[in-house]
Amino acid sequence: MRSDQIKKGPDRAPARAMLRATGMTGEQIEQPMIAVVNTWSDVTPCNMHLRDLAEHVKAGIRAAGGTPVEFGSIVVTDGISMGSEGMKCSLMSREIVADSIEMVTRGHCLDGVVALVGCDKTIPAGAMALARLDIPGMVIYGGSIMPGELKGIPITIQDVFEAVGAHAAGKIDEAELTEVEKNACPGAGACGGQFTANTMALALTTLGLSPMGVNDIPAVHPDKAGAVFACGERVVEQVREGQSARDMISIQSLRNAATVTTATAGSTNSVLHLLAIAREAGVDFDIDEFDEISRRTPIIGDLKPAGKYMAPDMFDAGGTPLVIDKLIKAGLVSDTPTVTGRSLFEECAEVNERPGQAVILDFDQALASRGG
Structure with missing residues (x-):
């Protein structure tokens, strides 16, 4: 194991002494040591529940005979920083998160990584770090927020932005704007449309770096733990x-990820993030690939901001396996490995599509014949 470098032999007694000081037993020191990277923060709903999820991840590691080693990283949230000087920090934060994961994991010779992520730049950052390190691991997305409600109608952060415009145009007053603001975001989870967070969560599942279906589960859903x-x-x-x-x-897996993001009308930020992941992994994946993929991939996901539905609706409809299954049948994706040990096609062999769902459409009902 990689961690043998810090814990095996008489000369590593000082390191073992320090590990014992953290509460580890001799048996735990001998076991595989797994980094649990926690981008928890109470600055944003996207990541504020990750501390609780980390405890369940660590329990799973212990149950399998491993030793979790938890450490933190940062998050900068676009939804808060947009329109301010803080937005200059958003993309740069991706590099800081990736660097911090790499530095601690490499610096302590840890054997594997679970990166718990939420707001959008932390998701590709986790994948970039794994690609650099090239060790066992996965990225787990904390999940989407649920919709809020106002006067019996579901609302989201998108409605808040639109209400700002309506207020500026004199269509609603400040009291009405405040009511939208107060009711749009009911608790933990990242923005619920097919914005960058949910797009990249879908992309990483398709890429094989997140277990199938886990990223689909909303933040507060009882199945998440x-x-x-x-x-x-x-x-x-x-x-x-x-x-x-x-x-x-x-x-092949990068093309799959680009295809799935196109089919769901996902965020164009996926272009720069998938290119960055490819570069860290040493894969020659060019920006022109996205144009070629978009020309042959219809939009079948009726998801906000362009469509009607949110990420929790997609989860209820059948989730990522449903999207990929439709693309498999159309011959638009290839079979590739995933972190579960099963292939992408094997993971999508049994799809639970909710009868009558209108979130993920058949190809003959596509919203557009090609992506943007």
Whole structure:
């Protein structure tokens, strides 16, 4: 194991002494040591629940015979910083998060990584760090926020932005704007449309760096805790199997990720993030790929901001497996490895599509014949 460098042999007694000071037993020191990277912060709803999720991840690691080693990183939230000087920090924060994951994991010779992420730049940052390190690991998205409600109508952060415009145009007064503001975001989770966070969560699942279906589960859903517990178990298995991040990141899996983001009318930020992940993994993936993919990929996801539905609606409809299954049947994606040990096609072999759902459409009902 990589961690043997810091814990094996008589000369490592000082390091073991310090590990014992953290509460580790001799048995725990001997086990695979798994980084649990926590981008928790109470500056944003996107990440404010990750401290709780981390406990379930760590419990899963322990149950599988590993030793979790938790440390924190940062988050800068676009939804708060947009329109201010703070927005200059947003994209740069991606590099800081990736660097911090790499530095602590490499600096302590840890055997694997689980990156818990939320607001949008933390998601590609986790993938970039895994690609650099090329060790066992996965990225777990904390999940989407649920919609708010005003006068019996579901509303989201998008409605707040639109209300700002309506107020500026004199269509609503400040009291009405405040009512929208107070009711749009009911609790934990990232912005619920197919904005950058949900787009990249979908992309990383398709890329193979997140277990199928886990990122789909909304932040406050009761199934989230059990799902991330299983992720903790799986990363220990990855260490024992020798599966590493670059096993998943290939030209084929990157094309798959770009195809899925196109099919769901996802954020154009996925272009710069997927290119960055490819570069860290040493894969020659060019920006021209996105144009070629968009020309052959219809939009089948009726998701906000352009469409009607939110990420929790997609989860209820059948989630990422449903989207990929439709693309598989159309011959638009390739079979590639995933962190679960099963292939992408195997993961999508059993799709639970909710009868009558209108979130993910068949190709003959596509909203557009090609992406943007």
